[in-house]
Amino acid sequence: MEGAIKCYGSTNIIHKLKNKDSLFLCVIASTLTSRIKGITGAGATPELTDYTPAADVELVMLGKPICLPEIPKTVVEGLAASTPAVITKACLDLADIPFLVVDAGAAIKPNIPYVKLNETPGGDINKGNAIENSEKIFNKGVLLGKTLSKLTDHILIGESTPAGTTTALGVLTAMGYEVDNKISGSTPENPHKLKHSVVENGLLNSGYKAGELVNEPFKAIDAVGDPMIPAVAGIVIGSNVPVTLAGGTQMTAVCAVIKGILPEYDFSSLSIGTTIFVAEDETSDINFITNQIADIPIMAVNPYFEKSNTICLVNYTKGSVKEGVGAGGAMLAAMLKNISIEDIRVKTEDLCKEMF
Amino acid sequence: MEGAIKCYGSTNIIHKLKNKDSLFLCVIASTLTSRIKGITGAGATPELTDYTPAADVELVMLGKPICLPEIPKTVVEGLAASTPAVITKACLDLADIPFLVVDAGAAIKPNIPYVKLNETPGGDINKGNAIENSEKIFNKGVLLGKTLSKLTDHILIGESTPAGTTTALGVLTAMGYEVDNKISGSTPENPHKLKHSVVENGLLNSGYKAGELVNEPFKAIDAVGDPMIPAVAGIVIGSNVPVTLAGGTQMTAVCAVIKGILPEYDFSSLSIGTTIFVAEDETSDINFITNQIADIPIMAVNPYFEKSNTICLVNYTKGSVKEGVGAGGAMLAAMLKNISIEDIRVKTEDLCKEMF
Numbered sequence: 001m002e003g004a005i006k007c008y009g010s011t012n013i014i015h016k017l018k019n020k021d022s023l024f025l026c027v028i029a030s031t032l033t034s035r036i037k038g039i040t041g042a043g044a045t046p047e048l049t050d051y052t053p054a055a056d057v058e059l060v061m062l063g064k065p066i067c068l069p070e071i072p073k074t075v076v077e078g079l080a081a082s083t084p085a086v087i088t089k090a091c092l093d094l095a096d097i098p099f100l101v102v103d104a105g106a107a108i109k110p111n112i113p114y115v116k117l118n119e120t121p122g123g124d125i126n127k128g129n130a131i132e133n134s135e136k137i138f139n140k141g142v143l144l145g146k147t148l149s150k151l152t153d154h155i156l157i158g159e160s161t162p163a164g165t166t167t168a169l170g171v172l173t174a175m176g177y178e179v180d181n182k183i184s185g186s187t188p189e190n191p192h193k194l195k196h197s198v199v200e201n202g203l204l205n206s207g208y209k210a211g212e213l214v215n216e217p218f219k220a221i222d223a224v225g226d227p228m229i230p231a232v233a234g235i236v237i238g239s240n241v242p243v244t245l246a247g248g249t250q251m252t253a254v255c256a257v258i259k260g261i262l263p264e265y266d267f268s269s270l271s272i273g274t275t276i277f278v279a280e281d282e283t284s285d286i287n288f289i290t291n292q293i294a295d296i297p298i299m300a301v302n303p304y305f306e307k308s309n310t311i312c313l314v315n316y317t318k319g320s321v322k323e324g325v326g327a328g329g330a331m332l333a334a335m336l337k338n339i340s341i342e343d344i345r346v347k348t349e350d351l352c353k354e355m356f
Numbered sequence: 357m358e359g360a361i362k363c364y365g366s367t368n369i370i371h372k373l374k375n376k377d378s379l380f381l382c383v384i385a386s387t388l389t390s391r392i393k394g395i396t397g398a399g400a401t402p403e404l405t406d407y408t409p410a411a412d413v414e415l416v417m418l419g420k421p422i423c424l425p426e427i428p429k430t431v432v433e434g435l436a437a438s439t440p441a442v443i444t445k446a447c448l449d450l451a452d453i454p455f456l457v458v459d460a461g462a463a464i465k466p467n468i469p470y471v472k473l474n475e476t477p478g479g480d481i482n483k484g485n486a487i488e489n490s491e492k493i494f495n496k497g498v499l500l501g502k503t504l505s506k507l508t509d510h511i512l513i514g515e516s517t518p519a520g521t522t523t524a525l526g527v528l529t530a531m532g533y534e535v536d537n538k539i540s541g542s543t544p545e546n547p548h549k550l551k552h553s554v555v556e557n558g559l560l561n562s563g564y565k566a567g568e569l570v571n572e573p574f575k576a577i578d579a580v581g582d583p584m585i586p587a588v589a590g591i592v593i594g595s596n597v598p599v600t601l602a603g604g605t606q607m608t609a610v611c612a613v614i615k616g617i618l619p620e621y622d623f624s625s626l627s628i629g630t631t632i633f634v635a636e637d638e639t640s641d642i643n644f645i646t647n648q649i650a651d652i653p654i655m656a657v658n659p660y661f662e663k664s665n666t667i668c669l670v671n672y673t674k675g676s677v678k679e680g681v682g683a684g685g686a687m688l689a690a691m692l693k694n695i696s697i698e699d700i701r702v703k704t705e706d707l708c709k710e711m712f
Binding site: 023061096097098099100103109112113114115116117140141143144147148150151152 | 499
């Protein structure tokens with residue numbers, strides 16, 4: 001199993017999680033930032049990014065999106081790739097892992113049961129003051145984490161937040177981390193310049209300088225963040241069992257916020273599970289970011305999509321999508337339950353063929 | 357333990373549930389029926405019944421209601437009794453049982469995390485056509501039951517639905533059950549005449565006769581039911597682990613609906629957990645109703661509130677409240693985890709003294 005998992009950080013926690021019962025959460029959220037042209041590949045048009053979170057979780061639970069007639073695809077420069085929700089679904093189905101959706105403020109609500117933490121999406125961070133109530137969202141997250149950790153041995157938390165790498169960049173920048181050109185993105189041509197300029201405008205319009213909010217995580221989120229970040233931070237802090245953050249560089253913003261809220265937080269039972277496409281992305285550097293926060297183990301799964309017979313998966317190896325809907329963590333969770341990476345790839349291919 | 361639990365029905369399933377891990381759900385819902393003067397004791401005024409479900413579940417999770425400045429009390433003819441949410445909280449805290457709220461359509465939403473199944477409350481069943489989408493609510497309930505049953509060995513489902521005995525009466529009447537004067541109520545002077553006249557009007561205004569909808573449970577609910585009933589029926593049918601319906605005669609309407617939707621449903625892993633105040637209520641007859649549906653075990657817990665030093669609990673023995681927020685099932689769940697009924701009574705008294 002460990003051949004397909006590359007570990008970073010000084011501690012290997014795979015043996016602690018092996019064969020444990022897991023619960024997989026997907027936290028969904030929107031901000032109007034995703035309407036900025038060219039900022040995200042998570043939606044065929046900027047307007048359709050409103051539907052992506054709901055469509056993603058409907059796909060995982062029901063096998064197809066209900067809110068949209070078409071399956072979300074990431075299409076950039078001709079490199080069509082299927083939504084990572086397909087990978088997540090394949091893994092959770094193979095390993096029979098329970099899946100719960102948490103709404104932190106998605107623009108369109110999914111037509112399946114979900115846990116409500118917050119109703120309203122965030123604004124466009126380019127204008128600043130994008131979120132009104134990040135501390136309230138966090139507090140509800142704490143209550144939820146406390147409850148859910150009584151029901152399982154291990155919680156994995158994925159997310160679907162279009163333009164979420166830009167809002168993560170915003171929070172990390174506001175809190176003083178060095179993140180220039182280190183944040184990942186869903187497109188092969190990671191639009192760093194655009195993202196940085198949006199964050200710069202957002203901080204200016206909120207009345208803050210970069211690094212000014214090092215001890216003020218809620219102010220940082222309210223200025224230039226998204227509602228997913230405080231929701232996930234709350235669930236982590238509320239949980240009494242190990243948590244794996246199933247995502248890429250967005251989850252480093254969650255870690256920074258946790259440290260900001262609770263400087264004494266013990267990071268030894270928190271890890272990041274992601275894909276090799278994030279960990280080895282040449283346009284970003286997740287390890288460079290986490291190293292500034294704490295010694296957080298990163299486990300990156302390689303599904304060897306270059307061997308795939310489906311172009312929608314092969315294109316992941318060319319920089320499309322990379323991660324999302326907790327795909328990397330879902331692969332990890334399935335492998336912890338002794339599902340092979342080959343079975344995961346084949347099941348994902350089968351689902352792609354059924355759907356597209 | 358079994359001295360405090362009185363069992364009805366031909367099978368004793370306590371041994372099957374003993375020491376299992378449980379999850380306690382509370383399904384909340386409203387209909388405008390609760391605004392009819394004199395129909396329910398679940399709220400100080402008819403208008404305040406809108407707040408009762410949210411206040412109840414906030415009390416269980418946080419120890420106090422947030423949506424209302426005052427703790428809900430049932431006040432009828434001078435017999436003030438505390439909300440049964442206090443009993444539920446005492447039991448879940450003592451036995452460390454996880455608690456999740458499910459919104460099936462509460463008028464006021466609680467300020468804690470909850471699973472959303474449906475947004476809109478029902479109308480006044482006196483006018484008929486009170487619900488629009490009971491089948492959709494049911495379908496979401498099935499998905500939720502499927503997911504949650506992967507996380508525990510036993511699901512208990514309580515409810516907070518003001519005027520819910522009247523809407524239960526409606527559904528049972530529409531489906532042809534003999535329920536005259538058999539439905540319980542939250543007041544010592546059970547207003548049977550008023551409830552029956554409301555149901556009669558509701559059926560007339562919906563264009564149905566009593567008994568006409570024997571095979572049409574969704575039409576029965578849409579005409580004269582409440583959104584809690586299809587939500588709970590769905591969770592039960594979706595679950596792959598034993599379910600205990602934590603409630604009184606309202607839960608018989610859920611059983612009737614389950615049988616109507618799935619006549620081949622195997623009732624052997626479904627039971628009703630309630631209080632002795634319902635089981636021995638002289639103004640109603642829960643066994644008479646269930647006997648018409650299936651062989652459903654009923655376990656009724658006696659907390660010996662006559663021994664209590666708190667008038668708010670002693671008044672339960674005089675016909676106030678009787679049940680609600682799954683209090684009977686919560687006591688059962690705690691006792692299955694080896695908490696004594698004496699400890700439950702003392703903890704409930706302590707909470708009452710802290711709160712009132």
